[in-house]
Amino acid sequence: MSLKEFEIIQAFFDKPNTQENVILGVGDDAAIVSIPNNNELVITTDTLVSGIHFFENTLAAHIAHKALAVNLSDLAAMGATPAWITLALTLPNNDENWLKEFSNSFFALANQHNVQLIGGDITRGPLSITIGAYGFVPKGFALRRDRAQPGDLIFVTNTLGDAALALQLYKKNISPNPSLQKLNCPNPQITIGEKLRGIANSAIDISDGLASDLGHILEKSHVGAEVNINTIPLSNTMLETISFNEAIELALTGGDDYELCFTVPKDKIELLSEKLKGFSYTQIGTITKSTGLNLKNNNGEKYALKNKGFQHF
Numbered sequence: 431m432s433l434k435e436f437e438i439i440q441a442f443f444d445k446p447n448t449q450e451n452v453i454l455g456v457g458d459d460a461a462i463v464s465i466p467n468n469n470e471l472v473i474t475t476d477t478l479v480s481g482i483h484f485f486e487n488t489l490a491a492h493i494a495h496k497a498l499a500v501n502l503s504d505l506a507a508m509g510a511t512p513a514w515i516t517l518a519l520t521l522p523n524n525d526e527n528w529l530k531e532f533s534n535s536f537f538a539l540a541n542q543h544n545v546q547l548i549g550g551d552i553t554r555g556p557l558s559i560t561i562g563a564y565g566f567v568p569k570g571f572a573l574r575r576d577r578a579q580p581g582d583l584i585f586v587t588n589t590l591g592d593a594a595l596a597l598q599l600y601k602k603n604i605s606p607n608p609s610l611q612k613l614n615c616p617n618p619q620i621t622i623g624e625k626l627r628g629i630a631n632s633a634i635d636i637s638d639g640l641a642s643d644l645g646h647i648l649e650k651s652h653v654g655a656e657v658n659i660n661t662i663p664l665s666n667t668m669l670e671t672i673s674f675n676e677a678i679e680l681a682l683t684g685g686d687d688y689e690l691c692f693t694v695p696k697d698k699i700e701l702l703s704e705k706l707k708g709f710s711y712t713q714i715g716t717i718t719k720s721t722g723l724n725l726k727n728n729n730g731e732k733y734a735l736k737n738k739g740f741q742h743f
């Protein structure tokens with residue numbers, strides 16, 4: 431069956447509006463929305479390209495989930511509450527089964543975070559997905575990269591390196607353990623981001639490896655960091671599959687974890703543990719006045735990185 435552009439939109443992307451702040455959603459030349467009083471609008475966009483960000487045989491459900499998750503992860507890293515999304519799809523064909531699977535997975539994650547799809551575009555070409563995500567944060571409470579202070583403690587959520595390990599295994603044609611599914615189905619840490627408002631001095635989501643992403647905080651904040659590599663949280667699956675040294679290298683330089691890295695001043699640590707009760711997060715180091723990322727092990731010996739984080743150019 432051959433679906434035309436507007437039929438695709440109608441069948442798969444035009445969902446009933448559930449948000450009162452959407453005045454006009456899908457269907458007109460553009461959407462109209464309103465921002466709640468005393469809030470600021472946080473805006474992000476990310477593109478996923480077939481063959482670059484995912485293998486050509488990746489399931490439509492995984493592509494949809496990841497495309498949306500990486501955008502929501504950027505909102506999480508800003509401490510924003512997601513509200514709306516736009517979806518620009520470039521498709522090689524109008525395969526109805528593919529679209530159905532994509533749409534189902536897309537809206538499963540969108541509904542989980544109560545975000546409304548308010549517009550987009552569909553064009554023909556090599557498969558590529560561009561999503562815009564829009565969220566709110568109370569005025570002045572956004573989490574930024576440029577506010578880390580010397581003395582802040584550095585934390586990360588959950589475990590690091592799992593997605594990079596899954597990627598390594600896929601490249602060797604080995605199906606990764608389901609617990610490594612973060613590569614295809616990352617979980618945007620929206621709730622933690624919201625809870626960090628007014629507590630964390632700075633935050634970032636880890637998309638290119640801890641060393642590179644923490645490095646962005648250090649650069650923007652004009653500070654340095656001391657990190658104990660023995661405190662970096664690693665999953666049991668990681669430690670059962672590869673050596674500690676390999677695992678640490680993946681945690682520091684492997685991409686696609688979409689966990690949060692954030693820094694908290696010492697006088698807010700008690701508040702932090704109250705707010706994040708029940709969540710998994712680990713202190714890995716301290717922000718220092720002297721610049722640069724200083725990696726050490728439990729014995730205080732310097733650790734030198736073997737790789738750099740992922741870079742497109």
Ligand code: ADP
Pocket residue numbers: 439443444455456457458459460461517518519547548549550551552
């Ligand atoms: P225009 O030609 O004015 O850009 P389109 O025909 O591209 O309009 O889109 C018609 C309507 O459908 C618009 O409201 C647009 O935002 C929406 N739309 C198009 N593609 C998508 C999509 N993939 N997901 C959600 N809404 C979409």
Ligand code: MG
Pocket residue numbers: 550551552
């Ligand atoms: Mg258009």
